[in-house]
Amino acid sequence: MIIILFGPPGAGKGTQAERLVERYNLKQLSTGDMLREAINRGSELGKRAKSIMDRGELVSDEIILSMISEKLIDTEGSGFIFDGFPRNLQQAKALDEILNKLELKLDIVIEIIVKDEVLISRIENRVRESKNARSDDNAEVLKNRLNVYHQSTEMIKPYYLEKGKLVKIDGMRGIEEVSRDIEGHLSKIRKKLDP
Numbered sequence: 001m002i003i004i005l006f007g008p009p010g011a012g013k014g015t016q017a018e019r020l021v022e023r024y025n026l027k028q029l030s031t032g033d034m035l036r037e038a039i040n041r042g043s044e045l046g047k048r049a050k051s052i053m054d055r056g057e058l059v060s061d062e063i064i065l066s067m068i069s070e071k072l073i074d075t076e077g078s079g080f081i082f083d084g085f086p087r088n089l090q091q092a093k094a095l096d097e098i099l100n101k102l103e104l105k106l107d108i109v110i111e112i113i114v115k116d117e118v119l120i121s122r123i124e125n126r127v128r129e130s131k132n133a134r135s136d137d138n139a140e141v142l143k144n145r146l147n148v149y150h151q152s153t154e155m156i157k158p159y160y161l162e163k164g165k166l167v168k169i170d171g172m173r174g175i176e177e178v179s180r181d182i183e184g185h186l187s188k189i190r191k192k193l194d195p
């Protein structure tokens with residue numbers, strides 16, 4: 001099963017991805033987490049990415065695609081969840097090519113819908129609690145991350161809609177309810193894959 005979790009910053013993609021990993025034995029591929037790991041390791045790639053991330057801009061497609069391709073080689077487990085990727089149309093098209101070459105097929109793109117005002121207050125809370133404080137979690141950078149989302153990332157919606165892969169979920173409810181909705185969609189797919 002190959003799933004894309006799609007939605008604005010703070011929509012809850014990471015939380016939902018973790019649950020799906022446990023439930024379905026999938027591997028989570030979060031490009032944001034991979035970049036933060038590279039930064040923590042102090043690698044060359046991490047150094048290049050840090051200032052871009054701290055401004056809320058997109059890291060180059062080249063870096064992102066090479067990270068993703070590397071991870072897709074290991075096909076142990078029941079599939080993949082992409083979280084935070086693809087983030088623009090070029091990445092979406094490149095992903096199709098990579099999957100084609102590996103003879104893998106994308107099953108579903110799940111859009112978690114959350115209004116900008118709600119996102120802003122969620123991230124403000126995250127900062128206040130400073131549990132998962134991130135250097136790009138502040139009002140100004142978040143505004144830019146939201147702009148980038150609306151300008152570049154949302155452009156991939158028509159692409160997946162046309163392919164009949166896009167489903168929408170209301171992400172402004174509790175974690176459990178969102179989870180249940182997602183699992184409802186996934187169980188339909190699983191039935192199709194293995195009736």
Ligand code: ADP
Pocket residue numbers: 008009010031032033035052053054056057058059060064083084085086087091136145
């Ligand atoms: P969020 O979804 O909360 O904004 P992420 O952890 O997904 O957080 O991403 C954090 C930052 O990492 C982004 O603002 C961007 O700079 C960079 N990034 C993550 N994924 C990608 C991607 N697929 N393409 C380009 N940049 C990315």
